[in-house]
Amino acid sequence: MDGSTLQLTDSLFNDxxxxxELVLVDFWAPWCGPCLKLSPVMEQLASxxxxxxxxxxxxxxxxxxxxxxxxxxxxxxxxIFYEALQVERLVGNVPIDTIxxxxxxxxxxxxx
Numbered sequence: 325m326d327g328s329t330l331q332l333t334d335s336l337f338n339d340x341x342x343x344x345e346l347v348l349v350d351f352w353a354p355w356c357g358p359c360l361k362l363s364p365v366m367e368q369l370a371s372x373x374x375x376x377x378x379x380x381x382x383x384x385x386x387x388x389x390x391x392x393x394x395x396x397x398x399x400x401x402x403x404i405f406y407e408a409l410q411v412e413r414l415v416g417n418v419p420i421d422t423i424x425x426x427x428x429x430x431x432x433x434x435x436x
Contacts, residue, residue, distance in 0.1 A: 329370045
């Protein structure tokens with residue numbers, strides 16, 4: 325990964341969340357103004373968390389199965405997966421520090 329967001333599809337989604345401990349997925353669409361405003365934040369997070377977490381984007385217009393499975397009703401919606409389980413849901417154009425707080429809870433989680 326070069327620090328940019330990973331473009332996810334329905335077919336890649338399950339493999340990615342199973343293969344990586346911490347994954348953030350931004351559910352978005354190209355016609356969604358708040359989604360477009362959030363896009364540079366996702367790129368910044370991808371750089372900040374390179375090697376620590378996967379930051380991915382899933383276009384809901386091109387991939388209907390995964391948003392339906394996770395009951396995505398509003399975009400942008402950000403889901404965070406830790407050890408393949410959904411652990412956080414953030415809805416709307418949330419500030420980067422809010423997203424980082426959510427990610428860091430799992431990034432620095434101690435394992436017993």
